[in-house]
Amino acid sequence: METTYIRGIFDSGRTAALAITAIRDADLGTVTAYSPSPNHDIDHALDQVTSPVRTFTLIGALLGCISGFALPIYTVYAWPLITGGKPLISIPPFVVIAFELTILFGAIGGMLGFLSLSRLPNIARPSTKLAVDPRFSLDRFGVLVACTDSQHVELIRTALDETGALEIETDA
């Protein structure tokens, strides 16, 4: 069966979270929520795992730290010039470079991770027209359910209705 999308519009994150819990508990379909701001009720209802953005940030930071030491060490050997009787590899000044590059690459890694994991810039056509609504950036919360079982469609609509959806729409 083709995927059917059912969307409920709510006026609070709390009621949207109730709908999400009801649909997920009954295993009626895949739920995506939309909200104007981060909402803890929805987060708990969706039971989302921690974002892997942190892995990207960590990898970036480690690369930055290694580069911050590797670049100065390589360059002092590329043109050995002893100044003031100091060793070529002077760790304390290189720590400054390594510190700054750790932060810089960590931030860039995190940003790239965020963009790739969030699929941004998002230029692809949405899977359903119900996934886009300007009210989601204003004051409305959306609960979009993708369902492949036709028998679940009515159950989803009922769950959305019973938890206080202001509007319910279906897109086959």
Place this chain on the structure above:
Amino acid sequence: MSYTKIDADILRTLQPPRLTYYGALGLIGIGFGFGAYAFAQQWQTGLGVAGYEHPILWGIYITNFVFWVGIAHSGTLISAVLFLFRARWRTAVARAAEAMTVFAVCTAGLFPIIHIGRPWLFYWLIPYPNERQLWVNFRSPLVWDVFAITTYLTVSAMFLFLGLIPDIAAVRDRCTDWRKPIYRVLALGWDGSSKRWRHYNSLYAFFAALATPLVVSVHSVVSWDFAMTILPGWHSTIFAPYFVAGAIFSGLAMVITLLIPLRKLLKLEEYITIHHFENLAKMIILTSLIVGYAYITEFFIAWYSGSMFEQGTFYDRVFGQYRFFAWGMLFCNTIVPLFLFSKTIRTNLLWLFVISIFINIGMWLERFVIIVSSLSHDFDPANWPVGLYQPTWVEGAITLGSFCMFFMLFLLFIKNFPAISITEMKEASDVPEPESA
């Protein structure tokens, strides 16, 4: 406060401005143009048009550089450090402070380029494989500066942009004029889905965590431009904390200088309240006391060290030919902020604005005093110049131009992007009353 009201109030600030806005922008634009003209003169003629004279070879430009880097710091403190401490009051002022950080670092970053003799070769500061087979000297604090400022600018700009993405999406969804396609591109297709919020929240927290050490590190690195030399008045281990405290102190004053007219101009009195200003004023008191303590410590170290050069420099600082600048600095940075201990004064916006201007002037003077008075009184009395260092009109015009550039960028920002984070205000506000209940 309902989501709809937050949206309406903040998006109202993006409506076409009145003539006074264009008038202010025009005036500032003229100032910026004058600065650009002066720089063109210097570019063509050479650094000789500036008032540099041996031994004062760091002057107004480096003063401006340190001043503007310092201004940036409070923005990061408010947006990142207070975020990590879960200080909820920061929500209303964080966006303006973040924007101020980015524009201040942009302005600061120009000064080392303006200061060098051949500004068209500024990219030699960046390490890259080149036909000369030369690399930069990684042991030099000036190269550390390049890394610190580049990192600060990049991280601050990304942090600002990240926070703006959902807000730009909100603007995109309401905008009806010619700017809509621009907002559509800048919003990157943000749709407010739970998956995107999850990654967004995670990265926002990481950015705050990554930006926090920058509050401490960047001005420490800038301070080492001075402290790593052996010049009396510069060669001191307290320079890093001293500069960091001063940076936050001056930045907080600049936040107040910007926010008081901003809330009036954009009619945001309901969002940026006296409570916010009072909290900023309390932070100013704390940092002012740290700066005052650092001043005392500097003099104590000079006396306790027994070094005649150190003692001579600090005696000269308060009784020599630059004494008026030094006393002005001490008055503005240690005496004037004490008035903020009075609740009546720190909750009166007019007083607060006046005090913030005094602090801005005082902190500029501090950098001037540290740089110029120390250079004018080095080890060899034969070097000491007879008269005062006299900046030329070129240096004055470029300084004016830098202030105009900063205010111009800020004015353009607040009329094209939400000056208060819509998303964070909604998150902080109560959930709207359900109509269906």
